Amino acid sequence: MSSGAEAPISDAVRPDLRADCGSCSGLCCVALPFAASADFAVDKAAGQPCRNLETDFRCGIHSRLREKGFAGCTVFDCFGAGQKVSRSTFEGRDWRTHPGTASRMFAVFPVMRQLHELLWYLTEALTLPPARALHDELRRALRTTERLTEGSAEELLALDVAAHRDEVNALLLRTSELARAGVRPKGRGRRKNHRGADLIGARLRGADLRGAGLRGALLIAADLTGADLSAADLIGADLRDADLSGADLTGAIFLTQAQLNAARGDAATRLPSALTRPAHW
Known part of the structure; x- marks a missing residue:
């Protein structure tokens, strides 16, 4: 390097x-x-x-x-x-x-x-x-x-x-x-820490999760429609059947193509430049 x-x-x-x-x-x-x-x-x-x-x-x-x-x-x-x-x-x-x-x-x-x-x-x-x-x-x-x-x-x-x-x-x-460290939710909110959290089926529509810690979080079938996940750490997060329609994942850290393939999304979902929109979205 x-x-x-x-x-x-x-x-x-x-x-x-x-x-x-x-x-x-x-x-x-x-x-x-x-x-x-x-x-x-x-x-x-x-x-x-x-x-x-x-x-x-x-x-x-x-x-x-x-x-x-x-x-x-x-x-x-x-x-x-x-x-x-x-x-x-x-x-x-x-x-x-x-x-x-x-x-x-x-x-x-x-x-x-x-x-x-x-x-x-x-x-x-x-x-x-x-x-x-x-x-x-x-x-x-x-x-x-x-x-x-x-x-x-x-x-x-x-x-x-x-x-x-x-x-x-x-x-x-x-x-x-x-x-x-320099990423903060809107207003005076603090970055969310959901490391390893059980968020199966969670209602997180429109949630401000910028810079959040979501390492290893269980987000199976979670509603993340329109959520802001920019710069969030998603290493090991389980996104199976999670709804990412309209969500913002730009700059998401350690997100993989396999995680996206396991989720649902649409043409409005914003992705990191290294990853591609799954064909089934």
């Missing part, structure tokens, strides 16, 4: 942190389990290929996932971990033609996904000018995490990824506090 002026997040997004399904051996469709629910039409065990996975590792119903009962697939994001494991860690070998690698490949994938998610957050953190005092620490954490992703399958499986996440998350929390 350059020590000069930081690029806006839209310019800093790394291609290697975007999922490239054409360069992956369908790992998310095999390695991960899911249960029959509103998100998945059937049960599937870890290590069992999804019934919709074709021989070329593509999804046979990709354009019809929601109508076929697989909405959960549309909100999953590997942050580029799939192609990293397939092309780098296992050097282009896939679990079908090299079945002896399957169990290790499936076990490495969720570890790599966690590391790539951290890389996404750390990359974004380095675009936040108010957190400039932490940029050296953030760069070190970024380099350390990058080195971990380059490890062998055995090294990745031996990694205490939870401990590394805890260390990076502490740094990201400090980053968030600095980034939001």
Whole structure:
């Protein structure tokens, strides 16, 4: 990372942190389990290929996932971990033609996904000018995490990824506090702190949540119509079926495409420049 002026997040997004399904051996469709629910039409065990996975590792119903009962697939994001494991860690070998690698490949994938998610957050953190005092620490954490992703399958499986996440998350929390320090709701209100709060189905229509702390908040099916969430910290917030119609999410911190895909919105929803409006809105 350059020590000069930081690029806006839209310019800093790394291609290697975007999922490239054409360069992956369908790992998310095999390695991960899911249960029959509103998100998945059937049960599937870890290590069992999804019934919709074709021989070329593509999804046979990709354009019809929601109508076929697989909405959960549309909100999953590997942050580029799939192609990293397939092309780098296992050097282009896939679990079908090299079945002896399957169990290790499936076990490495969720570890790599966690590391790539951290890389996404750390990359974004380095675009936040108010957190400039932490940029050296953030760069070190970024380099350390990058080195971990380059490890062998055995090294990745031996990694205490939870401990590394805890260390990076502490740094990201400090980053968030600095980034939001100068943001205040209208009038003389104080920034809301709803970290980890149960806001399932909450009526927050038109709420002033500028700069709010919503890390890990449960916002499932919450009514956030017209709410102002600009510069809010949304890392890990559960936005499944939340109504973001007309909401302002510009400058939201650590918001991901997967979170948006899980929510509802409309043409009036204002988004950070790095993210795209989901097709189902």
